[in-house]
Amino acid sequence: MTLHESTMSTSTIRQRFLDLHVPGRPLLMPNPWDAGSAKVLESLGFRALATTSAGFAGTVGRLDGRVTRDEALRHAEQVVAAVTVPVSADLESCFASDASGVAETVRLAAAAGLAGCSIEDYDSDTGGLFPIAEAAERVAAAAEAAHAGPDPFVLTARADGALHGLEGPDETIARLRAFEEAGADVLYAPGVSALPELRRILEAVSLPINVLALPDAPTVAELAEVGVARVSVGSGFFLAAMGALAAAGRELLDEGTYQFWDSALRGQEATRAAFA
Template identity: 45%
Template sequence: MTRPLVEFLSMTFRERHFTGAPLVLPNAWDAASARIIERAGAEAIATTSAGVAWSLGAQDGDRLDADAAVAAAARIVRAVDVPVTADIESGYGDVARTVRLVRDAGAAGINVEDGRVAAPERIAAARAAGGDLFVNARIDTFLLSAGGVDETVARAKVYVDAGADGVFVPGVHDPDVIAELVTRIPAPVNVMAGPGAPSVAALAGLGVRRVSVGPAIAVAAYSLVSAAAAEILAHGTYGGTDAVLTHGDLNGCFAH
């Protein structure tokens, strides 16, 4: 991918956080899932760190080698024609190095998470190394029961001051809480949807600018593997392998 194209995709990705309907990002974990999601109509691809880690034989939670994570992001960038934002967890040790590698691989954005305590130094390092990357600061207050609205807003303001372009708050589904976060956070807000969460239309009405689903699609795919394998081994039948996509469909994903 040429540098002018990377810069154009980065600009387009950034603008989508401020215009039109919320940016909806079904998360991918490898080249095939990214192409399938792109073909379904996604404007951009977000990676799921959990899905990437599992696909490479590692646990989620900064257990993946940084170079392996970057290589996975690079394969996804090469596989699609839309912007890609890479989930780099807490940075895999050296945040600045990881961000530079992801940027050089052609990504348009990154997610950087904090954890139980605020980590503005990670956001500052990502901003300094990221150039025109869209830096999405993930705040784990609700996901880890490490704080409520006030703590989340306080962290968000610190991260925006450190250079974050957007703020991601996974683990919150209550519409009133989401509305308050959107009102008080001075940046586009990303929430993680899924069972129990408001619909995309409802989230749009609350002012959410970005919607992702984390590892949900990867979990669903691996659940199908588990069920189909158990059926074949236990019963000798193949109902679990009935699929909408064909071998030809998947081959066709890589014909461009």
């Protein structure tokens, strides 16, 4: 039995995750890329975590979108087992082209002990978005699978058009409203972070809204003021770690010096505290 299983039931963890979504008091939900980074983030005080598809793919030397469903779910299980806080999974477009396959992915995610997962409306096979009716059908299938059990499994439905430069604000709102009607629990439009656009979204829907903290995003306090319920960082922390690694490598190669130990010692302190 894992520490996660022994300290709190899956049902309790899932309910706690759902309860943490409070508009105006954003849940800060960072995205670890392995069990070690998950432990560090939990030790810092974060109350929930989410996997990152790009970060996980990076750990096996691949680009985002290049891992299989089985690999993503095994990875999610490892993160769940490493921590005691709720974990949601970034499952891309649920690794399926049809609604029945989407539902199966969500059932497997729930069986892995996750508190929730997300579904995208981006079709990596075509490089476009699923048509809105089809995207809503996929969310409905995911929601039915997510809510079939006795305890809440939090489904986050993503409208990814803004992130890929494929749609304007009106279509994003139309998709989010369709996903709300289809049974999602949380809505997410990565790439949308300007306060005027967020206000429009928050006026158009009633579900909690997640915002992706990109470089130009408003501060957490500003997001709280307009009613955002959750803030995540996507691959940001993984890329920050890779940036530090690249900088350390360049310093050793180009300068022959060891200033990287300044941040490395802080990392040593963090890992000792997290892994004890």
